[in-house]
Amino acid sequence: MAKVLMKGNEAIAEAAIKAGCTHYFGYPITPQNQIPEYMSKRMPQVGGTFIQAESEVSAINMVYGAAGAGARAMTSSSSPGISLKQEGISYIACAQLPCVVVNMIRSGPGLGGILPSQGDYFQATKGGGHGDYHMVVLAPSGVQEAADLVAEAFDIADEYRIPVMILGDGMIGQMMEPVEFKEHEGRKLPEKTWAANGWKDKSRPRNIVNSLYIEAESMEEVNRQLQEKYAEITQNETRVQEIMTEDAEYIIAAFGTTARIAKNAALKAREMGIKVGVIRPVTLWPFPAEAFAKAADRVKGILCVEMNTGQMIEDVKLAVNGKVPVEFYGTTGGFVPAPGAVVDALKKLKEGK
Structure with missing residues (x-):
């Protein structure tokens, strides 16, 4: 396939569509606005769903719902917007749902400015929301790698049932470089038998997507499962x-x-x-x-x-x-x-x- 000159944001959006993303929920904020803009045009063309939510909080909870039903779902934002999504990201992590979150970092703290920064490292890697959880965080250094890592992000998310973040910055989002959308072989992924997408098969119990555990024993068991998963990811997915x-x-x-x-x-x-x-x-x-x-x-x-x-x-x-x-x-x-x-x-x- 021939290379195309694209902005980083647009390349990420197109890569997500080619990776099978069927649901995108977002809210505009500079310097990532080309992602929702591109998705608003392309998603209807491929039979997907695009919704500009009324807020970042709404967008991440829409991702929660779509991911819980087994769809490949994505959202994107920039630093203050990602801060607003943190509660929902923690819920998604606890519910063990796969999704992709894109953060094109802008300078801060506060509303800050629209120029590039890497000030969200702590937020991304240490769990910006509440509780003991992690996301896989991928940091591309160029437009081609950003596009390549999007497909990997969806696969990693599905394999481990975990939110995955593409962490860029205003520079990578706005720069234009040649990009080739390569054929992605993909991983052999298990069926989403856990998804809450209807109870047609009465031979199995109802699937319940949940992140609320009142009993200490139940919450402890969820945390144990998560830590085992994180150890496996550390062993298999570390890249340098x-x-x-x-x-x-x-x-x-x-x-x-x-x-x-x-x-x-x-x-x-x-x-x-x-x-x-x-x-x-x-x-x-x-x-x-x-x-x-x-x-x-x-x-x-x-x-x-x-x-x-x-x-x-x-x-x-x-x-x-x-x-x-x-x-x-x-x-x-x-x-x-x-x-x-x-x-x-x-x-x-x-x-x-």
């Missing part, structure tokens, strides 16, 4: 990209679009005689702790570069367990890190400043 790490003496840790800048900074540093590699978590949860733990045995230091005030750095520090210095360079407000500034931060790390 390592760039020029074989001989690296220093590592830049970065995710999403910032990792592209980190790669340029690493190349510049190598021109100056500093051997630098990049470790890019593709899954922010589960976090690829093992890759950083192994790197800590052979490098002299790690620099975390993020578009926030320092969030992923906590997971990196936990992974290396004090074996090597871990420093931070970040930007906020919508400023994008410049490769030269990252190199300067690397020099300070090298000099021990």
Whole structure:
């Protein structure tokens, strides 16, 4: 199939349709507005359902209902909108339902601005809603990867009955790059025998979708099931990209679009005689702790570069367990890190400043 020049938001929307998404519920907020706009045109063309909900709270609860009936359902928003969806996401996680949530992060806190940020890392990876739960969080670094990961997101969601988040930012949502919608082989997924989609087969009990457990024993059992599931996902679905790490003496840790800048900074540093590699978590949860733990045995230091005030750095520090210095360079407000500034931060790390 020929490549098409598309915005990241539009590529994500088209990839969702090709992945079999039949129900989309959303509410407009910059910088992800092209997703609901695109879905509003395309979903009717493929026999799907598009609803612009009256609020983000309504949208995520519509996802809850559609996912509970066994449909492939998706919503998208940007930072403040995702905050409003957190209660519903926690419900979906407890009910063990599959869905895909897209967050194109904007700068914050508060209503903030419409420029790119990575300030929602904690919210996405630590469970922004209440209770002990996780989402699988995928962080693409380009438009093609964003499209590819959407199909994977739906498959992972269905296989493990878990919400999956595509975590991008305003930059990846608005940039235009060539994208090819590849044939996705997909996984061998079990039938959704749990779905509340009618009780025609009277040989089985009624399916009940629920996230309310009054008895302590019942709530404890649900949490036990979830933790077993999370351990399995950590074992099977952790993804990471390592760039020029074989001989690296220093590592830049970065995710999403910032990792592209980190790669340029690493190349510049190598021109100056500093051997630098990049470790890019593709899954922010589960976090690829093992890759950083192994790197800590052979490098002299790690620099975390993020578009926030320092969030992923906590997971990196936990992974290396004090074996090597871990420093931070970040930007906020919508400023994008410049490769030269990252190199300067690397020099300070090298000099021990």
